[in-house]
Amino acid sequence: GEDVEQSLFLSVREGDSSVINCTYTDSSSTYLYWYKQEPGAGLQLLTYIFSNMDMKQDQRLTVLLNKKDKHLSLRIADTQTGDSAIYFCAESKNNNDMRFGAGTRLTVKP
Amino acid sequence: NAGVMQNPRHLVRRRGQEARLRCSPMKGHSHVYWYRQLPEEGLKFMVYLQKENIIDESGMPKERFSAEFPKEGPSILRIQQVVRGDSAAYFCASSPGLSSYEQYFGPGTRLTVT
Numbered sequence: 001g002e003d004v005e006q007s008l009f010l011s012v013r014e015g016d017s018s019v020i021n022c023t024y025t026d027s028s029s030t031y032l033y034w035y036k037q038e039p040g041a042g043l044q045l046l047t048y049i050f051s052n053m054d055m056k057q058d059q060r061l062t063v064l065l066n067k068k069d070k071h072l073s074l075r076i077a078d079t080q081t082g083d084s085a086i087y088f089c090a091e092s093k094n095n096n097d098m099r100f101g102a103g104t105r106l107t108v109k110p
Numbered sequence: 111n112a113g114v115m116q117n118p119r120h121l122v123r124r125r126g127q128e129a130r131l132r133c134s135p136m137k138g139h140s141h142v143y144w145y146r147q148l149p150e151e152g153l154k155f156m157v158y159l160q161k162e163n164i165i166d167e168s169g170m171p172k173e174r175f176s177a178e179f180p181k182e183g184p185s186i187l188r189i190q191q192v193v194r195g196d197s198a199a200y201f202c203a204s205s206p207g208l209s210s211y212e213q214y215f216g217p218g219t220r221l222t223v224t
Contacts, residue, residue, distance in 0.1 A: 042215040100152035
């Protein structure tokens with residue numbers, strides 16, 4: 001089946017940039033998403049990108065998509081302690097069947 | 111405008127009992143999705159429903175699990191004769207319709223089977 005893979009852990013210092021990477025295998029993916037999950041909470045949609053785009057910026061967040069390599073990244077500028085959470089990459093063809101990675105746990109050290 | 115609501119937030123059941131998880135979508139949303147998250151794993155799609163219709167249940171276990179989204183009231187995920195392996199967080203998401211590419215998630219129900 002199709003897979004979405006992410007590294008499990010990332011640790012950065014407050015004020016630095018964080019880059020969370022994701023790879024996927026389904027070349028027909030149409031939508032790619034980044035969700036944030038804080039402890040004990042549901043998933044919060046952070047941002048999304050269509051497969052015909054290669055970059056999207058939204059305040060401190062920058063999403064880069066390399067469709068040829070099936071590689072998606074999320075860059076968080078000026079990372080704060082409040083950004084500590086698990087970040088999930090997800091993809092779907094039609095929004096009915098989303099496939100999630102296992103999540104990257106971001107730890108921000110003061 | 112309330113978000114997606116799920117209840118209960120925590121549910122403890124003994125093996126063999128039934129678990130009922132409820133999800134109220136966001137106002138104006140007619141599409142509901144259920145996902146399961148095992149510890150240290152990502153979410154796995156279970157089922158996609160519209161009002162009174164199951165559209166895609168390809169992620170649902172064949173036995174003991176069922177889902178409904180009646181004309182009135184919340185969507186229900188029902189697990190009969192629960193086993194320890196059913197312990198997980200169950201998340202519901204909703205979207206306005208097929209043209210929407212965003213799903214909004216509820217806070218989840220954490221099911222513990224003892």
